[in-house]
Amino acid sequence: MSPRRREFLYTLAKGAALGISRAAFTQASATLEKLTEKVALIAGAGNNIVALSGESGHLLVDCGDAAHAQDVLSLVGAIKTVINTHWHLESTGANEAMVKAGAKLVSSVDTQLWMTREIIHDWEKRTFPPRANEARPKETFYTTAITTFAGESVEYGVLPFAHTSGDTYVYFTQSNVLAVGDVVQPGRLPMLDWSTNGWIGGMQEAHRTLLRLANDTTRIVPGVGPVMTKADLQASLDTVTKIREHLVKLIKQGMGPKDMIQARAMKDFESQLAGDPDEFIYTAYRGLWAHARELGGIV
Template identity: 30%
Template sequence: MHRLTLLFLIGFSTTINAQRFKDVTITTEKLTEHIYMLKGAGGNVGVSAGEDGVFVIDDQFAELTDKILAVIKDISDKPIHYVVNTHWHGDHTGGNTNMTHQGVKIIAHDNVRKRLEETPKRDNTMRSKEALPVITFNDKLSVYMNGEQVYIFHVAHAHTDGDSLLYFTKSNVLHTGDTYFQGWYPYIDLNSGGSVNGYIAAVKKGLSLINNDTIIIPGHGNISNKKEYTTYLNMLETLKTTILSEIKKGQTEEQVATNSELTKTFDDLGYSWNFINSEKIRRTFYKSLK
């Protein structure tokens, strides 16, 4: 079932509607005394709930807002003060307008607001003003809520050009956004400023903050840990070395894309999935590294 939820990864299509989300269930996983992960259709949602109120990371699709709010209400009867968007894609920002109507303040990197403001949706309409972050930052930001500092920092040209990682300093929980797809090849959105080198740097940055006890909320996938995260970095660096070698040999994009031996080791481990299969990851690495 989890792989099926990834069919909703890019939420730009007008075919997405309430009917499609009718049967989606929002599940809750308690990670620490006051940190939770919610899963539904789209990016994993992080929730901090405590005496100061509720702090949310990402909000999936607009059609799921009522379900998400209902689950959060079961966790805490206190108001939601902030939603942080880890990047601009619709499966992480689709609920922004609805959250704004609830009195929630949206926080994101400067480039998230810029892309939401300037990029038409698939139906060629622009997003409403209420969908835009009202607090933005360039490099890093701290939010102090529920007894701890939440360290929010930008990682440049990774999944996109506006990615943020969030580290709960006391709870020892890291939310990576889509700079980590637990168990799957990453989606590196080259058209939105993403890059292989930036993606690898983002994982290294995340690893520099954590220890063996850290709980990791990936953008997509299951709860993870430092060991899995380190293995993921090894996969990325191995693919980079492999594809760079082919580029230096003068191989074309088509030659690399059709050479399944280049990624066979990781294909066999199950990293290939419906949206980013082995051919697509080879093309992505080639285009970015070329």
């Protein structure tokens, strides 16, 4: 393929990704959609937010980005608790505003620790400074936890390192709604944040954990995109598995990230999955390399 054709296809893929984010960005404000009697999905405020409503206020899974904090507060009113699924600003940027409005922040220990550190995303040339003290969760957990809110059992726990380390699911068992954050990224080449331990093998394991939790009527809410079924989750795992097998095969042939980018290693996936293939290859490779032993000692 000529360099021009390759450039053109990449521009198309980037345009598709931009199209999605632009649509979200131009949304006048966040929207709320009821999933069950007590549980609602708030979209358009950064990453998806799941809200469980009780008489005295709400429990939220993630709270969106900082720019939409007021939108979220006016949509739901009083917020008692926010559980962060991971440290990214699309999901936790509104943490300070939620605390100011009286909420308690809860997260895994790793997610809280990432908020105390400067994090560098070399692939997008971005540096994230440590978060303000008020933005850091004060209640943390190492493995799993359970609480009762609005008469409903809320089970949450840490997943294997996938999108980041500290990735957390939250399961409203009676309403049968499972919030999974960015561990599941339907329709996209998955963003694997290797700078905070994300990698594709962990993403497979995290999918398997979630599949064990879900049943055929569970409504699964990813960080971005519409509500999924268990069958959709299985399809997402199948795609992630195919991508991993493909990348591992290429690494075992001695290819590095530059070789893979040059060879357009993701070309068979680009028509179905949005996202920048070059960025995906680089981040996926860094994460895989950190787990070389688990892949059978690739050197």
